[in-house]
Protein backbone atom coordinates (compact mmCIF):
# COMPACT_ATOMS: atom_id res chain seq x y z
CA UNK A 1 0.00 0.00 0.00
CA UNK A 2 1.41 3.36 -1.02
CA UNK A 3 -1.58 5.37 0.01
CA UNK A 4 0.37 7.31 2.61
CA UNK A 5 2.05 10.66 2.05
CA UNK A 6 5.80 10.39 2.67
CA UNK A 7 8.01 13.39 3.40
CA UNK A 8 11.78 13.71 3.54
CA UNK A 9 13.10 16.78 5.35
CA UNK A 10 16.64 18.05 4.78
CA UNK A 11 18.65 21.04 5.98
CA UNK A 12 21.33 21.84 3.38
CA UNK A 13 21.12 25.55 4.29
CA UNK A 14 20.32 25.35 8.00
CA UNK A 15 22.61 28.28 8.83
CA UNK A 16 20.49 30.40 6.48
CA UNK A 17 17.19 29.22 7.98
CA UNK A 18 16.09 27.04 5.06
CA UNK A 19 14.27 23.69 5.12
CA UNK A 20 13.98 21.48 2.03
CA UNK A 21 10.95 19.19 1.96
CA UNK A 22 10.22 16.45 -0.56
CA UNK A 23 6.72 14.98 -0.39
CA UNK A 24 5.65 11.88 -2.30
CA UNK A 25 1.89 12.25 -2.67
CA UNK A 26 -0.28 9.48 -4.15
CA UNK A 27 -2.85 10.68 -6.69
CA UNK A 28 -6.38 9.75 -5.72
CA UNK A 29 -8.35 7.87 -8.39
CA UNK A 30 -11.87 6.60 -8.68
CA UNK A 31 -15.29 7.82 -7.60
CA UNK A 32 -15.29 11.32 -6.14
CA UNK A 33 -11.65 11.91 -7.01
CA UNK A 34 -10.68 14.88 -9.16
CA UNK A 35 -9.79 14.02 -12.72
CA UNK A 36 -6.05 14.03 -13.30
CA UNK A 37 -5.00 16.69 -10.83
CA UNK A 38 -3.86 16.93 -7.25
CA UNK A 39 -4.83 19.72 -4.86
CA UNK A 40 -2.34 20.54 -2.07
CA UNK A 41 -2.79 22.85 0.89
CA UNK A 42 -0.94 24.30 3.85
CA UNK A 43 -2.99 25.44 6.89
CA UNK A 44 -3.44 29.15 7.56
CA UNK A 45 -3.36 28.68 11.37
CA UNK A 46 -2.32 26.09 13.93
CA UNK A 47 -4.46 24.75 16.81
CA UNK A 48 -3.80 26.38 20.18
CA UNK A 49 -2.82 29.71 18.63
CA UNK A 50 -5.88 31.54 17.38
CA UNK A 51 -4.65 33.80 14.61
CA UNK A 52 -4.54 33.35 10.83
CA UNK A 53 -0.81 33.33 10.20
CA UNK A 54 -0.63 32.50 6.48
CA UNK A 55 2.11 29.89 6.80
CA UNK A 56 2.20 29.59 3.00
CA UNK A 57 3.98 32.95 2.80
CA UNK A 58 7.21 31.26 3.92
CA UNK A 59 7.31 28.90 0.93
CA UNK A 60 10.07 30.20 -1.36
CA UNK A 61 9.93 27.64 -4.16
CA UNK A 62 7.63 24.76 -5.05
CA UNK A 63 7.73 22.32 -7.96
CA UNK A 64 6.39 18.88 -8.85
CA UNK A 65 7.61 15.98 -10.94
CA UNK A 66 6.48 12.44 -11.74
CA UNK A 67 8.30 9.56 -9.98
CA UNK A 68 10.40 9.35 -13.20
CA UNK A 69 11.41 12.99 -12.90
CA UNK A 70 9.20 14.47 -15.63
CA UNK A 71 8.13 18.02 -14.69
CA UNK A 72 4.45 18.65 -13.91
CA UNK A 73 2.55 21.93 -14.16
CA UNK A 74 1.76 23.60 -10.81
CA UNK A 75 -0.47 26.63 -10.25
CA UNK A 76 -1.70 28.39 -7.13
CA UNK A 77 -5.45 27.87 -6.72
CA UNK A 78 -5.89 29.75 -3.41
CA UNK A 79 -3.59 31.72 -1.10
CA UNK A 80 -2.65 28.43 0.63
CA UNK A 81 -3.34 25.87 -2.13
CA UNK A 82 -1.58 24.52 -5.21
CA UNK A 83 -2.99 22.46 -8.08
CA UNK A 84 -0.68 19.93 -9.72
CA UNK A 85 -1.58 18.58 -13.19
CA UNK A 86 -0.75 14.95 -12.48
CA UNK A 87 -1.65 13.48 -15.88
CA UNK A 88 -1.64 9.71 -15.55
CA UNK A 89 0.94 9.59 -12.74
CA UNK A 90 0.01 7.42 -9.76
CA UNK A 91 2.19 9.52 -7.49
CA UNK A 92 3.54 13.06 -7.57
CA UNK A 93 6.82 14.20 -6.04
CA UNK A 94 6.51 17.72 -4.66
CA UNK A 95 9.60 19.65 -3.60
CA UNK A 96 9.47 22.93 -1.71
CA UNK A 97 11.77 25.18 0.26
CA UNK A 98 10.66 26.90 3.45
CA UNK A 99 12.13 29.93 5.14
CA UNK A 100 12.17 29.31 8.90
CA UNK A 101 13.29 32.11 11.17
CA UNK A 102 10.38 32.91 13.48
CA UNK A 103 11.42 32.14 17.05
CA UNK A 104 7.98 31.13 18.29
CA UNK A 105 6.31 27.98 19.55
CA UNK A 106 3.82 27.89 16.66
CA UNK A 107 5.99 28.31 13.54
CA UNK A 108 9.30 27.01 12.19
CA UNK A 109 12.79 27.99 13.26
CA UNK A 110 16.02 26.67 11.80
CA UNK A 111 19.62 27.79 12.21
CA UNK A 112 23.00 26.10 12.45
CA UNK A 113 22.20 24.97 15.99
CA UNK A 114 18.77 23.35 15.81
CA UNK A 115 15.43 23.06 14.03
CA UNK A 116 11.86 23.30 15.28
CA UNK A 117 9.19 22.26 12.79
CA UNK A 118 5.49 22.69 13.47
CA UNK A 119 3.33 20.53 11.23
CA UNK A 120 0.81 23.16 10.15
CA UNK A 121 3.61 25.52 9.13
CA UNK A 122 5.88 22.91 7.57
CA UNK A 123 3.96 20.11 5.84
CA UNK A 124 1.54 20.64 2.98
CA UNK A 125 -0.94 17.85 2.40
CA UNK A 126 -3.38 16.60 -0.21
CA UNK A 127 -6.91 17.99 -0.11
CA UNK A 128 -9.64 15.33 -0.39
CA UNK A 129 -13.18 16.72 -0.58
CA UNK A 130 -12.13 19.92 1.16
CA UNK A 131 -10.31 18.19 4.04
CA UNK A 132 -6.72 17.07 4.62
CA UNK A 133 -6.27 13.58 3.17
CA UNK A 134 -7.29 10.93 5.73
CA UNK A 135 -4.16 8.84 5.16
CA UNK A 136 -1.04 8.20 7.24
CA UNK A 137 1.72 10.81 6.93
CA UNK A 138 5.29 9.47 7.16
CA UNK A 139 8.10 11.93 7.93
CA UNK A 140 11.78 11.15 7.51
CA UNK A 141 14.06 13.81 9.00
CA UNK A 142 17.70 13.94 7.92
CA UNK A 143 19.32 16.19 10.51
CA UNK A 144 22.10 18.64 9.69
CA UNK A 145 25.66 17.90 10.78
CA UNK A 146 26.12 18.23 14.54
CA UNK A 147 22.52 17.38 15.39
CA UNK A 148 22.61 13.98 17.13
CA UNK A 149 18.94 13.97 18.13
CA UNK A 150 15.59 14.18 16.36
CA UNK A 151 12.71 14.31 18.85
CA UNK A 152 8.92 14.27 18.53
CA UNK A 153 5.98 12.77 20.36
CA UNK A 154 5.00 11.18 17.02
CA UNK A 155 5.49 7.40 16.94
CA UNK A 156 8.83 6.29 15.53
CA UNK A 157 8.82 4.14 12.41
CA UNK A 158 12.25 2.75 11.70
CA UNK A 159 15.44 2.75 13.71
CA UNK A 160 17.94 4.37 11.39
CA UNK A 161 21.12 5.87 12.75
CA UNK A 162 21.36 9.53 11.77
CA UNK A 163 17.90 10.04 10.28
CA UNK A 164 14.66 9.53 12.15
CA UNK A 165 11.32 8.47 10.68
CA UNK A 166 7.98 9.20 12.31
CA UNK A 167 4.56 7.94 11.34
CA UNK A 168 1.52 10.14 11.99
CA UNK A 169 -1.81 8.33 11.74
CA UNK A 170 -3.34 11.30 9.92
CA UNK A 171 -2.71 14.97 9.23
CA UNK A 172 -4.20 16.08 12.58
CA UNK A 173 -1.65 13.90 14.36
CA UNK A 174 1.16 15.40 12.27
CA UNK A 175 0.06 18.93 13.14
CA UNK A 176 -0.15 17.90 16.81
CA UNK A 177 3.39 16.48 16.87
CA UNK A 178 6.07 19.18 16.49
CA UNK A 179 9.54 17.93 15.57
CA UNK A 180 12.82 19.13 17.06
CA UNK A 181 16.32 18.30 15.78
CA UNK A 182 19.54 19.41 17.44
CA UNK A 183 21.88 18.64 20.31
CA UNK A 184 19.66 18.78 23.43
CA UNK A 185 20.01 17.90 27.08
CA UNK A 186 17.57 15.02 27.68
CA UNK A 187 16.17 13.91 31.07
CA UNK A 188 13.69 11.05 31.43
CA UNK A 189 11.51 9.89 34.28
CA UNK A 190 8.47 7.68 34.74
CA UNK A 191 5.21 8.63 36.46
CA UNK A 192 2.36 6.10 36.80
CA UNK A 193 3.88 4.03 34.02
CA UNK A 194 4.14 6.96 31.58
CA UNK A 195 7.53 8.09 30.31
CA UNK A 196 8.15 11.82 30.44
CA UNK A 197 11.06 13.37 28.53
CA UNK A 198 12.38 16.84 29.26
CA UNK A 199 14.30 17.82 26.12
CA UNK A 200 16.12 21.14 26.49
CA UNK A 201 17.72 23.11 23.67
CA UNK A 202 20.31 25.70 24.80
CA UNK A 203 20.96 26.93 28.32
CA UNK A 204 24.10 24.92 29.03
CA UNK A 205 26.19 26.56 31.75
CA UNK A 206 23.22 28.51 33.10
CA UNK A 207 20.21 26.18 33.29
CA UNK A 208 19.95 23.58 36.08
CA UNK A 209 18.69 20.60 34.06
CA UNK A 210 18.59 18.18 37.00
CA UNK A 211 16.52 20.54 39.12
CA UNK A 212 14.26 21.22 36.15
CA UNK A 213 13.59 17.49 35.76
CA UNK A 214 12.87 17.08 39.50
CA UNK A 215 10.42 19.99 39.53
CA UNK A 216 8.69 18.93 36.31
CA UNK A 217 8.24 15.45 37.78
CA UNK A 218 6.59 16.99 40.85
CA UNK A 219 4.19 18.87 38.53
CA UNK A 220 3.32 15.73 36.56
CA UNK A 221 2.62 13.84 39.81
CA UNK A 222 0.41 16.63 41.19
CA UNK A 223 -1.62 16.82 37.96
CA UNK A 224 -1.97 13.03 37.78
CA UNK A 225 -3.32 13.12 41.33
CA UNK A 226 -5.80 15.86 40.44
CA UNK A 227 -7.18 14.13 37.33
CA UNK A 228 -6.91 10.58 38.63
CA UNK A 229 -4.21 9.35 36.24
CA UNK A 230 -2.30 10.37 33.13
CA UNK A 231 -3.94 10.41 29.67
CA UNK A 232 -0.77 9.48 27.76
CA UNK A 233 1.86 6.74 27.76
CA UNK A 234 4.61 9.17 26.78
CA UNK A 235 4.95 12.95 27.04
CA UNK A 236 7.69 15.16 25.62
CA UNK A 237 8.46 18.62 26.99
CA UNK A 238 10.38 20.45 24.25
CA UNK A 239 12.02 23.18 26.32
CA UNK A 240 13.68 25.69 24.00
CA UNK A 241 15.91 27.95 26.07
CA UNK A 242 16.27 30.47 23.27
CA UNK A 243 15.32 33.82 24.83
CA UNK A 244 11.91 33.37 23.22
CA UNK A 245 8.67 33.16 25.19
CA UNK A 246 5.42 31.23 25.26
CA UNK A 247 4.12 27.69 25.13
CA UNK A 248 1.89 25.63 22.88
CA UNK A 249 -0.07 22.57 23.93
CA UNK A 250 -0.23 19.21 22.16
CA UNK A 251 -1.74 15.87 23.16
CA UNK A 252 1.60 14.12 23.68
CA UNK A 253 4.02 17.02 23.97
CA UNK A 254 4.43 20.73 24.46
CA UNK A 255 6.77 23.31 23.01
CA UNK A 256 8.03 25.93 25.46
CA UNK A 257 10.27 28.91 24.88
CA UNK A 258 12.01 30.64 27.73
CA UNK A 259 14.93 32.83 28.69
CA UNK A 260 17.92 31.08 30.20
CA UNK A 261 17.95 33.81 32.88
CA UNK A 262 14.66 32.50 34.31
CA UNK A 263 16.88 29.99 36.07
CA UNK A 264 18.64 32.77 37.98
CA UNK A 265 15.82 34.03 40.21
CA UNK A 266 13.21 32.30 42.35
CA UNK A 267 10.40 34.20 40.64
CA UNK A 268 11.79 33.50 37.16
CA UNK A 269 11.98 29.81 37.98
CA UNK A 270 8.38 29.79 39.22
CA UNK A 271 7.35 31.54 35.99
CA UNK A 272 8.95 28.74 33.98
CA UNK A 273 7.38 26.06 36.20
CA UNK A 274 4.02 27.81 35.77
CA UNK A 275 4.45 27.59 31.99
CA UNK A 276 5.26 23.86 32.20
CA UNK A 277 2.26 23.34 34.49
CA UNK A 278 -0.02 25.31 32.15
CA UNK A 279 0.90 23.42 29.00
CA UNK A 280 0.82 20.02 30.72
CA UNK A 281 -2.66 20.79 32.08
CA UNK A 282 -3.80 21.26 28.48
CA UNK A 283 -3.03 17.57 27.84
CA UNK A 284 -6.39 17.11 29.58
CA UNK A 285 -8.13 20.49 29.38
CA UNK A 286 -8.03 21.60 25.76
CA UNK A 287 -6.50 18.66 23.92
CA UNK A 288 -8.81 15.86 25.09
CA UNK A 289 -11.55 17.57 27.10
CA UNK A 290 -12.42 20.32 24.63
CA UNK A 291 -15.10 22.60 23.22
CA UNK A 292 -17.10 20.89 20.47
CA UNK A 293 -15.80 23.42 17.93
CA UNK A 294 -12.16 22.48 18.53
CA UNK A 295 -11.95 19.62 16.06
CA UNK A 296 -12.04 18.25 13.47
CA UNK A 297 -10.23 21.39 12.48
CA UNK A 298 -10.90 23.62 9.53
CA UNK A 299 -7.27 24.53 8.85
CA UNK A 300 -8.21 27.14 6.27
CA UNK A 301 -10.45 29.45 8.30
CA UNK A 302 -10.93 30.83 11.81
CA UNK A 303 -12.73 28.52 14.27
CA UNK A 304 -14.34 30.74 16.91
CA UNK A 305 -15.29 29.22 20.28
CA UNK A 306 -17.42 30.72 23.05
CA UNK A 307 -15.87 28.30 25.57
CA UNK A 308 -12.22 29.17 24.96
CA UNK A 309 -12.26 30.76 28.44
CA UNK A 310 -12.72 27.28 29.93
CA UNK A 311 -9.70 25.97 28.02
CA UNK A 312 -7.40 28.86 28.90
CA UNK A 313 -8.93 30.37 32.05
CA UNK A 314 -9.41 27.14 33.99
CA UNK A 315 -5.91 26.08 32.91
CA UNK A 316 -4.53 29.43 34.08
CA UNK A 317 -6.24 28.97 37.46
CA UNK A 318 -4.73 25.54 37.95
CA UNK A 319 -1.23 26.16 36.57
CA UNK A 320 -0.15 28.14 39.64
CA UNK A 321 -2.43 26.22 42.05
CA UNK A 322 -0.71 22.98 41.01
CA UNK A 323 2.69 24.54 41.80
CA UNK A 324 1.42 25.28 45.30
CA UNK A 325 0.01 21.76 45.67
CA UNK A 326 3.30 20.29 44.43
CA UNK A 327 5.25 22.27 47.03
CA UNK A 328 6.92 24.45 44.39
CA UNK A 329 5.47 27.70 45.72
CA UNK A 330 4.03 28.78 49.07
CA UNK A 331 0.66 30.24 50.09
CA UNK A 332 1.89 33.82 50.02
CA UNK A 333 3.35 33.50 46.53
CA UNK A 334 0.24 31.80 45.19
CA UNK A 335 -2.18 34.32 46.70
CA UNK A 336 -0.05 37.22 45.42
CA UNK A 337 -0.33 35.87 41.87
CA UNK A 338 -4.09 35.46 42.17
CA UNK A 339 -4.36 39.03 43.50
CA UNK A 340 -2.30 40.33 40.57
CA UNK A 341 -4.73 38.64 38.19
CA UNK A 342 -7.70 40.25 39.96
CA UNK A 343 -6.04 43.66 39.78
CA UNK A 344 -5.25 43.28 36.07
CA UNK A 345 -8.83 42.34 35.22
CA UNK A 346 -10.70 44.64 37.59
CA UNK A 347 -8.79 47.75 36.49
CA UNK A 348 -9.15 47.17 32.73
CA UNK A 349 -11.90 49.43 31.31
CA UNK A 350 -12.75 46.70 28.79
CA UNK A 351 -14.35 44.57 31.54
CA UNK A 352 -17.46 46.76 31.21
CA UNK A 353 -17.78 46.05 27.49
CA UNK A 354 -16.68 42.51 26.74
CA UNK A 355 -17.96 39.31 28.38
CA UNK A 356 -15.85 36.23 28.85
CA UNK A 357 -17.83 34.41 26.14
CA UNK A 358 -17.40 37.32 23.72
CA UNK A 359 -13.68 37.58 24.52
CA UNK A 360 -13.41 33.88 23.72
CA UNK A 361 -15.29 34.17 20.45
CA UNK A 362 -13.30 37.20 19.27
CA UNK A 363 -9.88 35.86 20.29
CA UNK A 364 -8.93 35.71 16.60
CA UNK A 365 -9.54 39.36 15.89
CA UNK A 366 -9.02 40.96 19.31
CA UNK A 367 -6.90 39.04 21.86
CA UNK A 368 -4.39 37.91 19.23
CA UNK A 369 -4.36 41.36 17.64
CA UNK A 370 -3.71 43.57 20.60
CA UNK A 371 -3.11 47.24 20.00
CA UNK A 372 -2.94 50.49 21.97
CA UNK A 373 -6.70 50.46 22.60
CA UNK A 374 -7.14 46.80 23.66
CA UNK A 375 -7.40 47.50 27.39
CA UNK A 376 -10.32 49.87 26.72
CA UNK A 377 -12.61 47.38 25.02
CA UNK A 378 -11.37 43.83 25.66
CA UNK A 379 -10.83 41.53 28.62
CA UNK A 380 -8.38 38.65 28.82
CA UNK A 381 -10.13 35.26 28.79
CA UNK A 382 -7.01 33.91 30.49
CA UNK A 383 -7.15 36.29 33.46
CA UNK A 384 -10.91 36.67 33.86
CA UNK A 385 -11.31 32.97 33.09
CA UNK A 386 -8.92 32.12 35.94
CA UNK A 387 -10.87 34.35 38.33
CA UNK A 388 -14.21 32.79 37.32
CA UNK A 389 -12.64 29.35 37.83
CA UNK A 390 -11.54 30.36 41.33
CA UNK A 391 -14.96 31.78 42.23
CA UNK A 392 -16.69 28.71 40.76
CA UNK A 393 -14.40 26.48 42.83
CA UNK A 394 -15.37 28.41 45.98
CA UNK A 395 -19.10 28.33 45.14
CA UNK A 396 -19.07 24.58 44.51
CA UNK A 397 -17.31 24.02 47.85
CA UNK A 398 -19.70 26.37 49.65
CA UNK A 399 -22.82 24.79 48.11
CA UNK A 400 -21.75 21.24 49.01
CA UNK A 401 -20.16 21.84 52.40
CA UNK A 402 -16.77 21.04 50.92
CA UNK A 403 -17.86 17.72 49.39
CA UNK A 404 -17.36 18.91 45.80
CA UNK A 405 -14.96 21.30 44.12
CA UNK A 406 -13.85 22.40 40.68
CA UNK A 407 -11.51 19.40 40.73
CA UNK A 408 -14.63 17.20 40.77
CA UNK A 409 -16.24 19.17 37.97
CA UNK A 410 -13.15 18.64 35.81
CA UNK A 411 -13.04 14.92 36.52
CA UNK A 412 -16.76 14.62 35.75
CA UNK A 413 -16.38 16.61 32.50
CA UNK A 414 -13.44 14.39 31.61
CA UNK A 415 -15.65 11.30 31.92
CA UNK A 416 -18.70 12.87 30.34
CA UNK A 417 -17.32 14.44 27.17
CA UNK A 418 -15.20 12.02 25.21
CA UNK A 419 -12.51 13.29 22.91
CA UNK A 420 -14.58 12.66 19.82
CA UNK A 421 -17.40 15.02 20.76
CA UNK A 422 -16.56 17.90 23.03
CA UNK A 423 -18.82 20.14 25.13
CA UNK A 424 -21.03 23.17 24.52
CA UNK A 425 -21.29 26.30 26.72
CA UNK A 426 -24.61 24.95 28.05
CA UNK A 427 -22.94 21.67 29.00
CA UNK A 428 -20.58 23.56 31.32
CA UNK A 429 -23.44 25.39 33.03
CA UNK A 430 -25.34 22.09 33.40
CA UNK A 431 -22.30 20.44 34.99
CA UNK A 432 -21.94 23.26 37.52
CA UNK A 433 -25.65 22.97 38.35
CA UNK A 434 -25.43 19.18 38.64
CA UNK A 435 -22.62 19.41 41.20
CA UNK A 436 -23.50 22.61 43.05
CA UNK A 437 -27.19 23.23 42.39
CA UNK A 438 -29.11 25.55 40.09
CA UNK A 439 -27.83 28.71 41.80
CA UNK A 440 -24.24 27.81 40.97
CA UNK A 441 -25.21 27.05 37.38
CA UNK A 442 -27.04 30.36 37.05
CA UNK A 443 -24.10 32.19 38.61
CA UNK A 444 -21.70 30.62 36.12
CA UNK A 445 -23.85 31.60 33.15
CA UNK A 446 -23.96 35.20 34.34
CA UNK A 447 -20.20 35.25 35.05
CA UNK A 448 -19.43 34.00 31.54
CA UNK A 449 -22.00 35.97 29.58
CA UNK A 450 -22.14 39.18 31.63
CA UNK A 451 -19.83 42.17 31.84
CA UNK A 452 -18.55 44.20 34.77
CA UNK A 453 -16.67 43.30 37.93
CA UNK A 454 -16.91 39.97 39.72
CA UNK A 455 -18.27 39.33 43.22
CA UNK A 456 -15.49 37.90 45.38
CA UNK A 457 -17.38 37.78 48.71
CA UNK A 458 -18.15 34.04 48.67
CA UNK A 459 -14.58 33.05 47.83
CA UNK A 460 -13.06 35.37 50.43
CA UNK A 461 -15.44 34.05 53.10
CA UNK A 462 -15.03 30.41 52.08
CA UNK A 463 -11.24 30.50 52.35
CA UNK A 464 -10.73 33.20 55.02
CA UNK A 465 -9.01 35.65 52.69
CA UNK A 466 -9.16 39.41 52.23
CA UNK A 467 -8.19 41.98 49.64
CA UNK A 468 -6.05 44.74 51.17
CA UNK A 469 -5.54 48.18 49.68
CA UNK A 470 -1.93 49.18 49.29
CA UNK A 471 -0.33 52.16 47.56
CA UNK A 472 1.32 51.36 44.27
CA UNK A 473 4.95 50.42 44.52
CA UNK A 474 4.57 49.59 48.23
CA UNK A 475 4.64 45.83 47.88
CA UNK A 476 1.09 45.71 46.60
CA UNK A 477 0.00 43.70 43.65
CA UNK A 478 1.57 46.20 41.25
CA UNK A 479 -0.02 47.33 38.04
CA UNK A 480 -0.89 45.19 35.09
CA UNK A 481 0.83 47.81 32.98
CA UNK A 482 4.15 47.31 34.68
CA UNK A 483 3.76 43.56 34.37
CA UNK A 484 3.62 43.99 30.63
CA UNK A 485 7.03 45.58 30.67
CA UNK A 486 6.36 49.24 30.01
CA UNK A 487 6.89 52.16 32.31
CA UNK A 488 3.90 53.82 33.91
CA UNK A 489 3.98 57.16 35.61
CA UNK A 490 3.92 57.06 39.38
CA UNK A 491 6.00 54.59 41.31
CA UNK A 492 8.92 56.98 41.63
CA UNK A 493 9.81 59.17 44.57
CA UNK A 494 7.36 58.89 47.43
CA UNK A 495 5.67 62.30 47.80
CA UNK A 496 5.29 63.64 51.34
CA UNK A 497 2.26 65.47 52.67
CA UNK A 498 2.45 68.15 55.38
CA UNK A 499 2.89 65.65 58.19
CA UNK A 500 5.78 64.04 56.40
CA UNK A 501 3.70 60.96 55.64
CA UNK A 502 3.40 59.45 52.18
CA UNK A 503 0.40 60.96 50.40
CA UNK A 504 -1.47 60.31 47.18
CA UNK A 505 0.65 60.76 44.07
CA UNK A 506 -0.31 63.09 41.29
CA UNK A 507 -1.20 60.95 38.30
CA UNK A 508 -1.64 61.33 34.56
CA UNK A 509 -2.56 57.70 33.86
CA UNK A 510 -0.65 57.18 30.64
CA UNK A 511 1.50 54.22 29.75
CA UNK A 512 4.80 55.23 28.19
CA UNK A 513 8.01 53.92 26.74
CA UNK A 514 11.30 55.47 25.63
CA UNK A 515 11.80 55.48 21.84
CA UNK A 516 15.01 56.96 20.42
CA UNK A 517 15.46 58.96 23.60
CA UNK A 518 11.88 60.29 23.47
CA UNK A 519 9.14 59.67 26.03
CA UNK A 520 6.20 58.29 24.01
CA UNK A 521 2.63 57.54 25.15
CA UNK A 522 1.78 53.95 24.26
CA UNK A 523 -1.64 53.44 25.85
CA UNK A 524 -4.29 55.85 27.09
CA UNK A 525 -6.97 54.21 29.21
CA UNK A 526 -10.52 55.49 29.56
CA UNK A 527 -11.07 57.12 32.94
CA UNK A 528 -7.60 58.66 33.27
CA UNK A 529 -6.60 62.36 33.21
CA UNK A 530 -4.66 61.66 30.03
CA UNK A 531 -7.79 60.30 28.30
CA UNK A 532 -9.85 63.32 29.41
CA UNK A 533 -7.16 65.73 28.18
CA UNK A 534 -6.99 64.06 24.75
CA UNK A 535 -3.50 62.62 25.01
CA UNK A 536 -3.08 60.15 22.11
CA UNK A 537 -1.02 57.02 21.72
CA UNK A 538 2.27 57.94 19.99
CA UNK A 539 2.28 61.48 21.42
CA UNK A 540 5.74 62.51 22.61
CA UNK A 541 5.50 63.96 26.12
CA UNK A 542 7.76 67.02 26.26
CA UNK A 543 6.95 69.34 29.15
CA UNK A 544 4.60 70.14 32.02
CA UNK A 545 3.77 73.83 32.62
CA UNK A 546 6.53 74.89 30.23
CA UNK A 547 9.28 72.90 31.94
CA UNK A 548 10.95 70.16 30.02
CA UNK A 549 10.52 66.63 31.37
CA UNK A 550 13.81 64.90 32.13
CA UNK A 551 14.41 61.64 30.26
CA UNK A 552 12.42 58.85 31.97
CA UNK A 553 11.47 61.48 34.53
CA UNK A 554 7.68 61.75 34.34
CA UNK A 555 7.14 60.07 37.71
CA UNK A 556 9.81 62.15 39.41
CA UNK A 557 8.36 65.39 38.01
CA UNK A 558 4.81 64.46 39.02
CA UNK A 559 6.03 64.02 42.61
CA UNK A 560 6.33 67.81 42.74
CA UNK A 561 2.64 68.27 41.90
CA UNK A 562 -0.59 67.73 43.85
CA UNK A 563 -3.55 65.66 42.72
CA UNK A 564 -6.35 67.87 41.34
CA UNK A 565 -3.81 70.46 40.14
CA UNK A 566 -4.43 71.90 36.65
CA UNK A 567 -1.37 71.81 34.43
CA UNK A 568 -0.50 72.23 30.77
CA UNK A 569 1.06 69.28 29.04
CA UNK A 570 3.19 69.96 25.97
CA UNK A 571 3.23 67.11 23.48
CA UNK A 572 4.49 66.61 19.94
CA UNK A 573 2.01 64.85 17.63
CA UNK A 574 3.04 64.09 14.04
CA UNK A 575 5.77 66.77 14.40
CA UNK A 576 3.36 69.47 15.61
CA UNK A 577 3.55 70.92 19.14
CA UNK A 578 0.28 70.94 21.09
CA UNK A 579 -0.56 72.34 24.52
CA UNK A 580 -3.10 70.16 26.33
CA UNK A 581 -4.79 71.45 29.52
CA UNK A 582 -4.86 68.53 31.95
CA UNK A 583 -6.17 68.12 35.49
CA UNK A 584 -4.01 65.74 37.50
CA UNK A 585 -5.73 63.13 39.66
CA UNK A 586 -4.69 61.11 42.68
CA UNK A 587 -3.14 57.83 41.66
CA UNK A 588 -5.72 55.15 42.51
CA UNK A 589 -4.45 52.80 45.19
CA UNK A 590 -4.34 49.09 44.48
CA UNK A 591 -7.10 47.37 46.50
CA UNK A 592 -6.28 43.92 45.12
CA UNK A 593 -3.54 42.67 47.38
CA UNK A 594 -4.80 39.17 48.33
CA UNK A 595 -3.76 37.70 51.67
CA UNK A 596 -5.04 35.46 54.47
CA UNK A 597 -7.48 37.22 56.77
CA UNK A 598 -5.81 37.36 60.21
CA UNK A 599 -9.27 37.07 61.79
CA UNK A 600 -10.16 33.90 59.86
CA UNK A 601 -11.97 31.26 61.91
CA UNK A 602 -10.50 27.77 62.38
CA UNK A 603 -13.10 26.49 59.90
CA UNK A 604 -12.03 29.03 57.29
CA UNK A 605 -8.38 28.17 57.84
CA UNK A 606 -9.12 24.47 57.44
CA UNK A 607 -11.01 25.09 54.19
CA UNK A 608 -8.19 27.27 52.90
CA UNK A 609 -5.64 24.58 53.71
CA UNK A 610 -7.75 21.92 51.97
CA UNK A 611 -8.09 24.12 48.87
CA UNK A 612 -4.40 24.97 48.63
CA UNK A 613 -3.23 21.45 49.40
CA UNK A 614 -5.72 19.82 47.01
CA UNK A 615 -8.73 18.49 48.82
Ligand SMILES: [Zn+2]
Nearest residue numbers: 278282312315
Ligand atom coordinates in the same frame (compact mmCIF):
# COMPACT_ATOMS: atom_id res chain seq x y z
ZN1 LIG B 1 -3.02 27.76 27.43
